[in-house]
Amino acid sequence: MDVICLNCGNVFKRRSKKRFYCSVKCYREHYDFSGFTKSRKGTGQPPEDRFWPKVDKSSPDGCWEWQGYVAPTGYGEFSVNHITPILAHRFSFELLNGPIPPGMCIDHLCRNRKCVNPAHMEVVTTKENVLRGIGRSAENARKTHCLRGHPLFGENLLITNRGQRYCRICNRESCRRTRSKQKEARIGSTN
Numbered sequence: 001m002d003v004i005c006l007n008c009g010n011v012f013k014r015r016s017k018k019r020f021y022c023s024v025k026c027y028r029e030h031y032d033f034s035g036f037t038k039s040r041k042g043t044g045q046p047p048e049d050r051f052w053p054k055v056d057k058s059s060p061d062g063c064w065e066w067q068g069y070v071a072p073t074g075y076g077e078f079s080v081n082h083i084t085p086i087l088a089h090r091f092s093f094e095l096l097n098g099p100i101p102p103g104m105c106i107d108h109l110c111r112n113r114k115c116v117n118p119a120h121m122e123v124v125t126t127k128e129n130v131l132r133g134i135g136r137s138a139e140n141a142r143k144t145h146c147l148r149g150h151p152l153f154g155e156n157l158l159i160t161n162r163g164q165r166y167c168r169i170c171n172r173e174s175c176r177r178t179r180s181k182q183k184e185a186r187i188g189s190t191n
Contacts, residue, residue, distance in 0.1 A: 047080045063115040074113035092116035105129050146170055
């Protein structure tokens with residue numbers, strides 16, 4: 001079947017229903033894989049012009065709410081070159097503030113995952129971002145006392161190889177109870 005190439009307009013024989021370009025070169029020319037510089041030729045709009053209509057800046061708390069696609073994680077997604085989606089808040093930050101350094105991530109200071117306002121974001125390490133959050137790791141890192149009220153600092157703090165923090169007093173008591181039960185089990189099995 002003869003088909004017209006979407007990039008150069010040449011007529012070519014299509015071997016599969018999914019082929020719309022006469023060559024890989026035409027496919028790569030039609031899409032820009034270098035990043036944010038330009039969009040697909042067919043739309044005629046740069047990514048910035050497609051991005052801003054999907055942002056609602058009318059929130060009273062200053063958040064710029066993303067109105068486009070929101071992933072199940074709660075973060076907005078935007079496709080720069082119509083192929084690879086990126087997080088909308090990262091696109092906004094890089095567009096207005098420049099590139100994000102390698103190994104760093106963006107922390108929403110407003111805690112609104114759909115916000116794309118760069119003034120509400122800060123570049124931090126992944127560790128700092130996790131510890132600022134509300135997850136289990138952050139909650140445990142903020143604890144100052146164990147469940148029984150013993151302090152989790154100084155001589156009473158026990159840190160494992162994996163970085164887990166334990167109360168030495170509670171750990172000692174737990175080990176004593178375990179040894180006692182094991183001793184009773186040995187005595188009971190010999191009788």
